[in-house]
Amino acid sequence: MADNVEQTETPQEQKQSSRNLTPLFEANGDCIGWICIPNTAVNYPVMFTPEEPQKYLRKNFEGEYSVSGIPFLDGASTPECDNLIVYGHNMKNGTMFSDVTQYRDKAYWEEHPYIEFETAGGLRIYQVFAVVCLKKTDEWYGFSCFESKEQYQKAISEIKDRSLYDTGIEPQFKEQLITLSTGFGDSKDSRMVVIGVEQELKRNIYISERVKPMNEQIYYLVDNINRQSTKANKSHFCIFTITNIVRKFLITTVSAIISPPTYFHEAGNG
Incomplete structure (x- = not known):
């Protein structure tokens, strides 16, 4: 959904905080959480407007026109669904989901293996297990909720087979997935997705690092x-x-x- 486009306006700086999301929710009820890949430029609010899924494709957090838009959750997703699909533009100035395309290099995955997604329900940590180039019409975008264990396992097996490299990570049924999607390639229909699986143990490590x-x-x-x-x-x-x-x-x-x-x-x- 998000294309390769040139940034023509200065992006608003995103400040690191204690992740108190309440002010964001109060400022804009369309905001559902915060997405972050540590030590990358991916560090933004995430919007969710299921009745108008692409509302923030060309709007900033304040609802004003912005060529870079702001990351948003797929309209068919919910915070508790099996596969959270988050879209963001691949900006030529390195903002938004530009760094997602760096995962084509396995060394980059080794340095940035985790994705953070925080909502009102708390912080979740996902480990990247697959990086795939596909089209915007790919069936993977239809997997928000899996109907059975068999469907989950089949989808995981197929997407891992298509991954640019083997990470050795095997998601298990009931483990939530997150998919970051951005424009990549010469075609307007071409996309790159980075897919992670929730890691409860790693999440607890993150928690321990934040408290005495x-x-x-x-x-x-x-x-x-x-x-x-x-x-x-x-x-x-x-x-x-x-x-x-x-x-x-x-x-x-x-x-x-x-x-x-x-x-x-x-x-x-x-």
């Missing part, structure tokens, strides 16, 4: 409970600092889950 070591065990517990409760739309966690002690406070909207609210203390502090 003494917080790690309790953070894993809180984070895992948070992921499950978020899916059920029943509860969420907030972080409070009280006299320099970081506490995890469970706020529940369903008294049957935990009543009264439970405090999780920093390890070693009671």
Whole structure:
């Protein structure tokens, strides 16, 4: 969907932050999350407008005309579907999904094996397992939700066979995929896709790097409970600092889950 186009306007700089996405959601309700490939130019908000899938093909975050657009989630996808398809332009000035095309070199994959996608439901880490050149009409774009284990395995096997190189990674049924798609090649119909599979272990490593070591065990517990409760739309966690002690406070909207609210203390502090 996204073509090779020349950038004619200065892109708005994307700032690294603590990934507090609330201000983005408040500024534009079409924003669903943030996509990042560490140490690359891929570091942008992601939009989602299923009723008008290509709304941000030529619009920036503010909804103004922009030749580079902004990355957006496929209209047939949802945050919980089997294959998240995210589109972004391959800009000649190196912005948006330009770096995605660098994955044609296996050495680049070795240096940048992970994709981060963060939404209101939390941070997910995906390991790249296939890099494929295809057409915009390819059947892969029709795989948002797989109907069976057999369909999942068949699609994975076929896409791996078409990959530019073997990564040795074999996704398993029920593991969520993410597909980054951008224009590549001489034809307007030509695309390159980089496909990753969710890695729970790597995600936990990311979490441990973001908190103090003494917080790690309790953070894993809180984070895992948070992921499950978020899916059920029943509860969420907030972080409070009280006299320099970081506490995890469970706020529940369903008294049957935990009543009264439970405090999780920093390890070693009671």
